[in-house]
Amino acid sequence: MLLKLKTSVILSPLAGISSYPFRILNRRFGCEFCFLEMINCRSLAHSSKKTFKMMKTDKDDRPLGIQLLGANEGYIMKSLERLHGMDFDIVDFNAACPQRKVTSRGEGAALLKDRKKLASLLELITKNCDRPVSVKIRLGWDNASKASDIALSCQESGIGAIFVHGRTKEQGYSGTVDYGAIASIKKKLKIPLIASGDILSAELAKKMFDETGCNAVAVARGSLGNPWLFREIKEYLERGRLLPRPSLEELIKTMRLHLRLLCDFYGDIRGVAHFKKFFIWYTRGFEGAKPMRNEISRIYTISGIEALIKRFKDTVA
Numbered sequence: 001m002l003l004k005l006k007t008s009v010i011l012s013p014l015a016g017i018s019s020y021p022f023r024i025l026n027r028r029f030g031c032e033f034c035f036l037e038m039i040n041c042r043s044l045a046h047s048s049k050k051t052f053k054m055m056k057t058d059k060d061d062r063p064l065g066i067q068l069l070g071a072n073e074g075y076i077m078k079s080l081e082r083l084h085g086m087d088f089d090i091v092d093f094n095a096a097c098p099q100r101k102v103t104s105r106g107e108g109a110a111l112l113k114d115r116k117k118l119a120s121l122l123e124l125i126t127k128n129c130d131r132p133v134s135v136k137i138r139l140g141w142d143n144a145s146k147a148s149d150i151a152l153s154c155q156e157s158g159i160g161a162i163f164v165h166g167r168t169k170e171q172g173y174s175g176t177v178d179y180g181a182i183a184s185i186k187k188k189l190k191i192p193l194i195a196s197g198d199i200l201s202a203e204l205a206k207k208m209f210d211e212t213g214c215n216a217v218a219v220a221r222g223s224l225g226n227p228w229l230f231r232e233i234k235e236y237l238e239r240g241r242l243l244p245r246p247s248l249e250e251l252i253k254t255m256r257l258h259l260r261l262l263c264d265f266y267g268d269i270r271g272v273a274h275f276k277k278f279f280i281w282y283t284r285g286f287e288g289a290k291p292m293r294n295e296i297s298r299i300y301t302i303s304g305i306e307a308l309i310k311r312f313k314d315t316v317a
């Protein structure tokens with residue numbers, strides 16, 4: 001089933017980050033397609049409570065993609081059964097995660113070394129899923145990999161779209177994205193290609209479209225503490241206009257909103273714990289914020305965080 005995208009800018013799956021509050025926040029700033037946090041098929045098959053909490057969603061959280069991680073056919077089949085009746089728009093299969101604990105189980109990017117196995121898992125998913133299926137790959141395990149061959153064999157398994165992160169597994173998240181390699185995959189494919197890698201600004205999003213011919217881009221690290229990126233990309237692509245960066249007032253308002261969304265979802269203690277990393281991202285680049293970024297690890301209450309946000313505002317104003 002071909003994936004028909006209504007938007008050309010997507011929020012990429014981000015494990016440990018893209019929970020319900022993060023998605024809702026980004027949607028308020030113009031993001032039109034989000035992914036849940038990556039779901040481990042073994043945990044979903046075992047009906048883990050934590051996994052069901054991660055999958056919590058509602059009608060305001062659409063369109064929505066689910067990304068599955070696994071390599072065991074039994075767990076994958078059980079996971080697909082568990083997804084019946086759930087509201088979502090696409091199932092993506094992860095063949096990109098570079099973490100050792102994942103690849104050592106033969107999952108994520110390890111599947112890039114075994115094209116046959118990857119294709120057969122994708123076939124299994126497409127046959128047993130009533131929604132469009134996609135795969136997320138990297139350019140291969142290392143420089144010796146043949147990225148186009150991997151992408152073509154995925155396409156043959158019947159998937160409806162492919163996400164390509166323009167780095168190899170060996171590169172991890174470092175080094176630059178290989179635009180040429182993504183472009184050469186795109187030329188050979190019939191299905192839509194969504195490009196990932198260094199979508200950190202509106203200009204870099206346009207560069208990805210211009211240099212690769214991709215159908216859409218997936219924003220990842222660029223969204224951390226920066227939900228404005230979605231409207232900036234949209235405005236630049238549609239009207240060629242670079243929007244001004246958010247004012248300090250908007251930044252402060254957004255931090256407070258993000259804190260509230262996190263605490264409503266997780267409860268105060270866990271909400272505050274989740275917010276800490278976002279505070280560091282929101283205050284990046286502000287001179288004078290470093291002591292506050294260090295201090296936040298010792299704050300455990302909403303009122304403590306609110307006081308810190310106020311102090312940040314007074315310091316940088």
Ligand SMILES: Cc1cc2nc3c(=O)[nH]c(=O)nc-3n(C[C@H](O)[C@H](O)[C@H](O)COP(=O)(O)O)c2cc1C
Pocket residue numbers: 012013014015016017037038067094096097136165173196197198199200218219220221222
């Ligand atoms: C903290 C973090 C978590 C991520 N989690 C996932 C994930 O669960 N699934 C996935 O396919 N990619 C994951 N990625 C990769 C991103 O989706 C994206 O492909 C990659 O970061 C390249 O884009 P960027 O250079 O714009 O950040 C993650 C990246 C980061 C930084």
